Amino acid sequence: MHNETGFDEMRFVRQIRYHRLGAIGQQKLSEAHAAIVGCGALGSTTAMSLTRAGIGRLTIIDRDVPEWSNLPRQFLFTEKDVCDGLPKAIIAEKRLKEIDRNVQVIPHVRDLSAHNISDLLSSVDVIVDGTDNFETRFLVNDFSCRENIPWVYGGVIGAEGRVMAVIPGTTACLRCLIPEPPAPGSLPTCDTAGVLGAAVMVVGGVQTSETIKILVNAAPPTESTLFVFDLWDSTWKTIDLRSLSKTGCTSCRGNDYQWLNTSNNQSSILCGQDAVQLYPTQRAPNLRNIAKQLSCFGNVNENPWLVRAEVEPGITVSVFADGRLIVTGTRDPSRARSIVSKTVGM
Numbered sequence: 029m030h031n032e033t034g035f036d037e038m039r040f041v042r043q044i045r046y047h048r049l050g051a052i053g054q055q056k057l058s059e060a061h062a063a064i065v066g067c068g069a070l071g072s073t074t075a076m077s078l079t080r081a082g083i084g085r086l087t088i089i090d091r092d093v094p095e096w097s098n099l100p101r102q103f104l105f106t107e108k109d110v111c112d113g114l115p116k117a118i119i120a121e122k123r124l125k126e127i128d129r130n131v132q133v134i135p136h137v138r139d140l141s142a143h144n145i146s147d148l149l150s151s152v153d154v155i156v157d158g159t160d161n162f163e164t165r166f167l168v169n170d171f172s173c174r175e176n177i178p179w180v181y182g183g184v185i186g187a188e189g190r191v192m193a194v195i196p197g198t199t200a201c202l203r204c205l206i207p208e209p210p211a212p213g214s215l216p217t218c219d220t221a222g223v224l225g226a227a228v229m230v231v232g233g234v235q236t237s238e239t240i241k242i243l244v245n246a247a248p249p250t251e252s253t254l255f256v257f258d259l260w261d262s263t264w265k266t267i268d269l270r271s272l273s274k275t276g277c278t279s280c281r282g283n284d285y286q287w288l289n290t291s292n293n294q295s296s297i298l299c300g301q302d303a304v305q306l307y308p309t310q311r312a313p314n315l316r317n318i319a320k321q322l323s324c325f326g327n328v329n330e331n332p333w334l335v336r337a338e339v340e341p342g343i344t345v346s347v348f349a350d351g352r353l354i355v356t357g358t359r360d361p362s363r364a365r366s367i368v369s370k371t372v373g374m
């Protein structure tokens with residue numbers, strides 16, 4: 029039964045009974061709009077748990093389709109989804125609406141960039157980090173500071189995870205903590221160090237509760253902490269960042285948003301996958317024509333968001349409606365470019 033303001037009191041009775049959330053908090057949640065950037069492991073977990081918690085609206089941005097190696101930790105997706113080849117953001121919308129038909133989901137099959145971030149994220153109340161790379165996190169951090177929109181950083185490698193809620197002008201931001209993105213190869217990634225699904229669940233759970241606290245204005249305004257754990261070592265730490273938040277950095281106190289002024293890389297190697305993403309053109313491709321072209325290499329999987337085909341044994345080319353390409357089966361950008369020019373002619 030819905031109350032006069034719109035949420036189902038019976039459904040959320042246990043949450044409302046938790047006095048620090050209460051009916052007022054539940055009402056705020058039902059009116060809130062969160063964006064999830066990246067719908068992989070952390071994005072799946074946070075999208076699902078925010079939906080179950082009764083969030084009103086979710087914007088979901090993801091550039092990719094699910095792969096077999098995603099299934100141990102990307103909880104929204106199934107074997108059938110891998111076979112069907114639909115984009116993660118589109119599958120997420122369907123699955124989340126199966127969980128709660130009242131949630132509004134706005135899916136974007138896009139790669140978040142300095143060019144499109146204002147269009148995609150200006151109207152949201154909070155941004156949840158589901159990305160796998162620091163370049164996108166620094167972009168989100170700058171945008172958050174400029175637009176005064178809180179965001180919740182989350183990272184997981186192996187059995188270790190970390191979470192930090194950023195409230196611009198109040199807490200420390202990502203750049204206060206890490207002045208520059210780590211140089212490529214200097215940190216372990218989920219490619220090199222692996223990742224455990226259980227650690228994803230913990231980080232996703234903490235990100236979800238931080239997000240809910242922000243949305244119902246429950247977080248003490250001076251709180252600035254980094255939560256770090258290692259499930260294998262059974263260690264849990266909350267690191268006090270108040271000394272950083274007092275002074276801030278050039279992003280959160282100095283109006284210097286260098287990451288919003290950089291353009292996209294022309295190619296990037298995708299973390300956790302044997303794959304390279306390319307941007308050969310700014311124009312939207314004609315997917316129908318590309319499907320015809322690729323059909324001479326083998327079976328083509330075609331839907332309104334992308335066209336995909338195995339063009340040689342172990343090498344798959346996916347062409348997306350926004351002009352991006354992902355070549356799976358190689359980590360060599362120049363080999364990926366040559367495969368694309370031979371098969372798609374871009």
Ligand SMILES: [Zn+2]
Binds near residue numbers: 200205281
């Ligand atoms: Zn800062």
